[in-house]
Amino acid sequence: MISDPTREVLAATLPAVEGALDDITPLFYRRMFAAHPELLDDLFNRANQKIGTQPKVLAGSIAAFARLQLIPDAAQQKFIIDRVAHKHASLGVVADQYPIVHKHLFAAIVDVLGEAVTPEVAAAWDELYWEMADTLIGRENELYAAAGVVPGDVWRDVVVIGRDQVSPDAVSFTVAAADGRLPAFTPGQYISVQVPLDDGAHQIRQYSLTGAPNEPQWRFSVKRDGEVSTYLHERLFEGDDLHVSTPFGDLALPEGDAPLLLASAGIGCTPVIGLLHHLVQTGDDRPVQVLHADRSRSRQPHRGELAELVDQLPGASLRQWYETGYDAGDGSRIGLMSLDDIPIDPETVALLCGPAGFLSSIRGSLLDKDLSEDRIHYETFGPELVRVGGRGGDAGASDGGAA
Numbered sequence: 001m002i003s004d005p006t007r008e009v010l011a012a013t014l015p016a017v018e019g020a021l022d023d024i025t026p027l028f029y030r031r032m033f034a035a036h037p038e039l040l041d042d043l044f045n046r047a048n049q050k051i052g053t054q055p056k057v058l059a060g061s062i063a064a065f066a067r068l069q070l071i072p073d074a075a076q077q078k079f080i081i082d083r084v085a086h087k088h089a090s091l092g093v094v095a096d097q098y099p100i101v102h103k104h105l106f107a108a109i110v111d112v113l114g115e116a117v118t119p120e121v122a123a124a125w126d127e128l129y130w131e132m133a134d135t136l137i138g139r140e141n142e143l144y145a146a147a148g149v150v151p152g153d154v155w156r157d158v159v160v161i162g163r164d165q166v167s168p169d170a171v172s173f174t175v176a177a178a179d180g181r182l183p184a185f186t187p188g189q190y191i192s193v194q195v196p197l198d199d200g201a202h203q204i205r206q207y208s209l210t211g212a213p214n215e216p217q218w219r220f221s222v223k224r225d226g227e228v229s230t231y232l233h234e235r236l237f238e239g240d241d242l243h244v245s246t247p248f249g250d251l252a253l254p255e256g257d258a259p260l261l262l263a264s265a266g267i268g269c270t271p272v273i274g275l276l277h278h279l280v281q282t283g284d285d286r287p288v289q290v291l292h293a294d295r296s297r298s299r300q301p302h303r304g305e306l307a308e309l310v311d312q313l314p315g316a317s318l319r320q321w322y323e324t325g326y327d328a329g330d331g332s333r334i335g336l337m338s339l340d341d342i343p344i345d346p347e348t349v350a351l352l353c354g355p356a357g358f359l360s361s362i363r364g365s366l367l368d369k370d371l372s373e374d375r376i377h378y379e380t381f382g383p384e385l386v387r388v389g390g391r392g393g394d395a396g397a398s399d400g401g402a403a
């Protein structure tokens with residue numbers, strides 16, 4: 001817990017720091033990558049650096065964390081810490097990296113804000129940074145211990161044993177351990193995949209696991225939309241080796257028999273496919289509404305598999321929306337997903353995955369239908385891990401870290 005005097009200084013200086021973020025953050029990244037070029041090549045998402053989203057991410061998260069300290073909300077803080085810690089663990093982030101970020105971020109703040117950074121102001125922001133860092137390091141170490149790995153030691157080599165086209169622009173890969181089984185995971189979790197690019201850099205992206213959690217191999221699907229996914233599409237075939245992380249991620253099925261709503265869009269269907277495999281394998285008979293939106297029927301990844309899984313669950317139903325297409329007589333609708341005529345039991349737990357606009361829209365509809373916020377969970381991949389609304393989103397918090 002940060003002290004009351006620190007909280008007062010943070011409240012007084014937060015507007016100035018937030019107002020200067022656009023100047024502070026590029027300077028911070030320039031400084032840090034000049035001193036540690038390996039971080040840009042091997043840990044941080046280079047594509048996000050190029051399009052300018054990443055610079056807002058890490059420094060912005062510190063301002064967001066400060067805002068959270070001013071209006072303490074234990075559940076919201078836990079959500080953000082958990083989400084960022086899982087992502088960091090999947091990247092192998094270790095405690096030694098936090099002082100590096102601290103050094104260059106604080107130098108950038110002083111450069112931009114100048115004399116406004118009095119010793120008292122510097123001390124308050126320092127206290128905040130280490131409060132956030134220590135909490136994250138503690139949570140990351142718990143996650144490493146639960147996964148049975150030494151902190152940061154999350155990488156393993158696997159071999160590709162299957163490759164399937166699951167839509168015109170998405171491929172599913174099945175990977176196995178070179179010897180023995182891959183460890184089980186929690187349905188809804190993802191792995192990081194690291195690829196070596198032609199210029200010598202290594203880049204990392206996360207992909208949800210789509211198979212059942214206790215199978216000896218892992219399966220994940222990749223839509224072609226960037227440097228890493230293009231590498232995987234063009235260069236990764238059966239028999240090839242791949243460097244992947246231990247599974248992490250905090251999107252999980254709730255215990256008990258509350259009705260489930262699984263809503264996905266586009267390639268965001270991937271965690272839903274994994275969750276459904278688990279429900280089928282465990283003979284789950286709770287009510288499950290599966291909703292999916294896509295550009296068109298022919299571009300929908302895992303379309304047949306989704307329908308087959310729903311068919312195998314006694315309590316499940318499926319509704320689908322396509323932006324373009326025809327009436328196939330299967331009950332699907334043309335347009336974006338709408339919950340207008342979908343009844344939502346107030347005990348429902350909703351798990352959402354898809355592009356940010358989709359998540360905001362569906363979360364808003366669920367709140368309008370009086371589903372409480374703590375029953376709405378989501379997964380998204382990209383530079384902004386939690387800026388969707390809901391837990392963390394209202395505070396504008398985003399990824400506190402590396403990818």
Ligand SMILES: NC(=O)C1=CN([C@@H]2O[C@H](COP(=O)(O)OP(=O)(O)OC[C@H]3O[C@@H](n4cnc5c(N)ncnc54)[C@H](O)[C@@H]3O)[C@@H](O)[C@H]2O)C=CC1
Nearest residue numbers: 222223265266267268293294295354355357358361381382
């Ligand atoms: N690359 C990958 O393998 C994976 C990517 N993702 C994430 O999925 C997202 C992109 O998925 P895509 O298949 O490219 O999505 P997309 O751009 O093709 O959109 C899929 C559907 O989402 C709905 N949608 C989009 N924007 C909406 C809005 N503002 N309001 C309501 N509905 C909306 C539409 O029905 C659309 O057809 C990204 O956020 C990405 O980070 C998730 C898992 C894996």
